[in-house]
Amino acid sequence: MAKGGYRGPMMGGGMNMNMVRQAQKMQQDMLKMQEEMESREYEATSGGGMVKAAVSGKHELLRLEIDPEAVDPDDVEMLQDMVIAAVNEAIRKADAENSANMSKLTGGLNLGGLF
Numbered sequence: 001m002a003k004g005g006y007r008g009p010m011m012g013g014g015m016n017m018n019m020v021r022q023a024q025k026m027q028q029d030m031l032k033m034q035e036e037m038e039s040r041e042y043e044a045t046s047g048g049g050m051v052k053a054a055v056s057g058k059h060e061l062l063r064l065e066i067d068p069e070a071v072d073p074d075d076v077e078m079l080q081d082m083v084i085a086a087v088n089e090a091i092r093k094a095d096a097e098n099s100a101n102m103s104k105l106t107g108g109l110n111l112g113g114l115f
Contacts, residue, residue: 029105037098044089046082053086057094061087 037057045052050070054063064087070079 026106030102033101033105037094037101040094040097042090042093042097044086044093046085046089047078051079051082051086053083053090055087055090055094057098059091059094 040057041054041062042057043052043054047070050067052063052065053061055061064083066079066083070082072078
């Protein structure tokens with residue numbers, strides 16, 4: 001017997017099977033959640049509702065609605081700003097929900113792009 005007695009199986013820096021299974025399940029859950037998030041739709045408005053934008057969880061613009069009252073040929077820049085604001089806000093909503101759901105799944109653990 002080695003000096004110090006028997007200390008059980010050596011882990012040697014590897015993970016035990018339970019940890020491997022947990023990691024695999026977490027990866028499967030994350031992939032499922034990612035698919036669900038990508039299929040969702042996020043809407044936002046700007047200019048008091050004059051411009052509405054809808055994006056997917058993949059950050060693709062799905063719809064853009066512009067109230068005719070927002071179209072002023074003498075102030076195209078304002079309309080452009082409202083479109084940008086609505087699209088960016090919809091993307092922020094998608095990102096915020098995605099982050100919140102991933103945080104729930106990982107228990108707040110920052111995996112740093114592991115999965």
